[in-house]
Amino acid sequence: MxxxxxxxxxxxxxxxxxxxxxxxxxxxxxxxxxxxxxxxxxxxxxxxxxxxxxxxxxxxxxxDGMSFVQLIEFKTGKRAELDRLLDEWEEATGGKRTATRAVLAQDHEQPGSYYEFVEFPSYEEAMRNSQLPEIDAVSRKMRAICDEEPTFHNLDVVRAEAL
Incomplete structure (x- = not known):
């Protein structure tokens, strides 16, 4: 069972x-x-x-419930501020967010270039998450510390395996 x-x-x-x-x-x-x-x-x-x-x-x-991932590409030289914003995001959205996991990675060959993978159970849950006022507030602050506008990729997961 x-x-x-x-x-x-x-x-x-x-x-x-x-x-x-x-x-x-x-x-x-x-x-x-x-x-x-x-x-x-x-x-x-x-x-x-x-x-x-x-x-x-x-x-x-x-x-296996992850069926949607949002990939966010951005550049910033303000790593300490980025960490504070991500902590703020976690605190502000606790119990409300529909994201189930987030992974932040920095490009090894291009320091200051970041990729954040945010997992959701579905596209609909991701869109519901994006409507939270707390998401909008942190998003505005994050855009302010970025060197250029972040790029968002909305990805349907077609295969995922634990290796």
């Missing part, structure tokens, strides 16, 4: 909860219910448990 995942990051909350629970379905249901009651102030009802059960996903489905 596949393990299940409950991930608070998929559901906006006032406290920007980032808890993820993984295990056998009944274990996750029990822990997620306890978490919803103690942290999010929900009432432990049969309806809540049914709702949580409906939101659980298979662990393999979650791992």
């Amino acid at each position: 596949a393990r299940k995942i409950a991930d608070c990051r998929k559901y906006p909350s006032e406290i920007n909860c980032s808890l993820t629970i993984i295990g056998e379905e009944e274990e996750v249901l029990r822990a997620a219910t306890e978490h919803a009651v103690s942290v999010h102030q929900h009432q432990d009802t049969p309806e809540l448990r049914a709702q949580i059960r409906d939101l659980l996903v298979d662990e393999t489905a979650a791992a």
Whole structure:
């Protein structure tokens, strides 16, 4: 039987909860219910448990759930400011963002040239993410420290493997 995942990051909350629970379905249901009651102030009802059960996903489905990547190319000589902005982005969008992973890389042969890979479950989730006011605010600040306008590439993942 596949393990299940409950991930608070998929559901906006006032406290920007980032808890993820993984295990056998009944274990996750029990822990997620306890978490919803103690942290999010929900009432432990049969309806809540049914709702949580409906939101659980298979662990393999979650791992394979990346179907869209946004590649952002940009140049900046302000690495310290870039790091501060990325930290600000994480803080401001916690519990709201739909991005599931971000990787920042610097071109080895061209210092100051960066590529950020941002993974999403789908194109629709990426577009929903881009509508967050926090994204707009950080994006404006990031453009201000770039040497030129960033280039965005919207990529559908057609194959992904853990090697």
